[in-house]
Amino acid sequence: VSRRLTAAGTIVLAAALALPATASAHGLVGKQDLPIPRWLFAWAASLVLVISFVGLAVLWPKPRLENAREKRVLRLPAQLEVPAGLIGIAIFVIVVYAGFAGVQTSTANLTPTVVYVIFWVGIPVLSCIFGDVFRPFNPWLAVGRGSGWLVKRLGAGADPIPYPTWLGRWPAAFGILAFAWVELAYTNKADPSTLSIMILAYAAAQIVGMSVYGTDAWSRYGDAFGVYFGLFARLSPLHWERGELRRRPFLAGAPRLDPVPGTVALLCTMIGTTSFDGFSQGPLWTGTNGLGIQLQHRFLDLGFNAETALEIAFTIGLIGVVLVVSGIYRLGVIGMQSVGENHTATELGRRFVHSLIPIALAYVIAHYCSLLLYQGQAIGYLISDPLGNGSNIFGTANQTIDYSIITATGVWYVQVVALVLGHACGLALAHDRALVIYRSPRAATRSQYWMLVVMIGFTSLGLWLLSAANS
Amino acid sequence: MTFLPVAHFGHWYVTLLYLGPVIVLVLALSFQSWRDKRRKDPEDSSH
Numbered sequence: 148v149s150r151r152l153t154a155a156g157t158i159v160l161a162a163a164l165a166l167p168a169t170a171s172a173h174g175l176v177g178k179q180d181l182p183i184p185r186w187l188f189a190w191a192a193s194l195v196l197v198i199s200f201v202g203l204a205v206l207w208p209k210p211r212l213e214n215a216r217e218k219r220v221l222r223l224p225a226q227l228e229v230p231a232g233l234i235g236i237a238i239f240v241i242v243v244y245a246g247f248a249g250v251q252t253s254t255a256n257l258t259p260t261v262v263y264v265i266f267w268v269g270i271p272v273l274s275c276i277f278g279d280v281f282r283p284f285n286p287w288l289a290v291g292r293g294s295g296w297l298v299k300r301l302g303a304g305a306d307p308i309p310y311p312t313w314l315g316r317w318p319a320a321f322g323i324l325a326f327a328w329v330e331l332a333y334t335n336k337a338d339p340s341t342l343s344i345m346i347l348a349y350a351a352a353q354i355v356g357m358s359v360y361g362t363d364a365w366s367r368y369g370d371a372f373g374v375y376f377g378l379f380a381r382l383s384p385l386h387w388e389r390g391e392l393r394r395r396p397f398l399a400g401a402p403r404l405d406p407v408p409g410t411v412a413l414l415c416t417m418i419g420t421t422s423f424d425g426f427s428q429g430p431l432w433t434g435t436n437g438l439g440i441q442l443q444h445r446f447l448d449l450g451f452n453a454e455t456a457l458e459i460a461f462t463i464g465l466i467g468v469v470l471v472v473s474g475i476y477r478l479g480v481i482g483m484q485s486v487g488e489n490h491t492a493t494e495l496g497r498r499f500v501h502s503l504i505p506i507a508l509a510y511v512i513a514h515y516c517s518l519l520l521y522q523g524q525a526i527g528y529l530i531s532d533p534l535g536n537g538s539n540i541f542g543t544a545n546q547t548i549d550y551s552i553i554t555a556t557g558v559w560y561v562q563v564v565a566l567v568l569g570h571a572c573g574l575a576l577a578h579d580r581a582l583v584i585y586r587s588p589r590a591a592t593r594s595q596y597w598m599l600v601v602m603i604g605f606t607s608l609g610l611w612l613l614s615a616a617n618s
Numbered sequence: 619m620t621f622l623p624v625a626h627f628g629h630w631y632v633t634l635l636y637l638g639p640v641i642v643l644v645l646a647l648s649f650q651s652w653r654d655k656r657r658k659d660p661e662d663s664s665h
Binding site for chain 1: 632633635636637638639640643644647
């Protein structure tokens with residue numbers, strides 16, 4: 148097993164490195180001034196992870212997060228659900244309306260910034276601090292609950308079908324992959340009216356899903372964004388549930404993740420799509436003889452127009468990187484299996500999948516922090532002029548983006564710290580779970596050797612992608 | 619004519635340095651696993 152694993156690992160990692168090259172620095176301004184070469188950060192980060200691993204093995208002999216208790220902080224009136232839902236619906240309507248009625252310039256219209264910066268990047272960051280802040284304001288959930296309440300009162304409608312076990316989080320995995328495709332491969336991605344159409348189509352699909360399977364089951368497993376933000380919220384020390392705000396140890400929500408089918412695919416998609424965003428901006432993809440350029444030429448030769456050839460090439464790259472990330476995780480799991488005790492790879496893959504949540508968050512922060520810090524400021528003037536037609540509703544339409552808020556060097560340090568912390572948290576979660584699954588702490592530690600390789604592999608991959616984007 | 623991305627080694631060899639920590643760890647673990655196996659073998663044959 149060990150030999151096969153080493154060979155397979157070498158192939159996957161070689162593929163990963165042959166593909167990649169970079170990642171991204173959305174809107175990064177200025178030049179980085181670093182005291183050591185960037186690749187040395189990968190070695191330093193790896194050393195930190197090895198030390199963390201040893202620390203966990205020595206100082207963490209019993210599970211601490213698996214059955215961590217929650218304490219109620221305050222009780223919230225159930226009536227708050229209605230105004231929160233209405234606020235969510237109002238924001239939804241404004242964003243969709245701006246997309247249709249506003250100027251069709253992505254930087255001057257509210258819709259693209261709200262979707263790609265505030266919604267896609269801002270909410271995950273807020274969720275890991277404050278818990279699942281999206282759920283109370285989720286507009287399609289509010290509509291689903293409202294219509295469900297109305298149907299019940301009228302005594303009409305049929306009971307929802309039980310949510311199929313086999314479906315699990317697969318709808319969410321495909322939903323996130325589809326959004327990433329729009330963001331990274333679709334050539335018309337920034338067109339405000341097209342975005343509004345897609346937002347409406349997504350909301351309609353959610354309402355259909357909720358009407359078939361019930362609001363609660365669908366929103367917990369099928370609603371791609373609800374599930375996506377909910378995963379990050381599991382890292383938060385705050386837990387909003389059934390009209391209560393509870394507090395718990397940091398990370399303690401992650402082990403409670405029910406590893407239904409599609410959960411591994413969802414997390415690998417989350418990490419893989421972010422990785423591809425970086426990769427697709429680097430020289431190995433965009434260079435003269437880069438992989439992306441070559442693929443585009445191939446499809447141009449086959450008779451596709453330039454736009455379609457570009458989209459096909461990016462689609463192949465996106466799926467390829469997701470598969471590479473899945474392969475790296477699978478290797479770690481196969482390595483764990485070699486410890487014995489008759490656990491299957493599929494079982495281990497599901498039981499350790501929650502350890503990927505902080506890594507997915509680390510990739511989001513590392514990859515998009517400059518986008519959030521710079522482009523996120525645009526919301527200041529866009530709320531005053533959401534249509535881009537010169538209005539000044541709140542008097543902030545003349546605000547500008549302050550690019551001195553953080554230097555390029557500062558962004559690099561944020562990225563490195565995010566990646567190291569994210570992977571250290573992943574190691575802690577995996578170690579804690581191993582202590583429950585394996586009979587002795589020694590076997591648990593041994594099982595995590597290959598997970599350590601996976602974590603260091605993801606860290607190096609992340610830093611490599613980022614450094615290539617910044618070069 | 620197409621070129622593989624490996625054509626300009628000089629442009630991207632630095633990226634191999636990022637793979638270093640993974641290689642070192644894989645080698646160390648493989649060596650440890652080989653040593654464990656070697657230790658076990660004589661014990662097995664003595665029974």
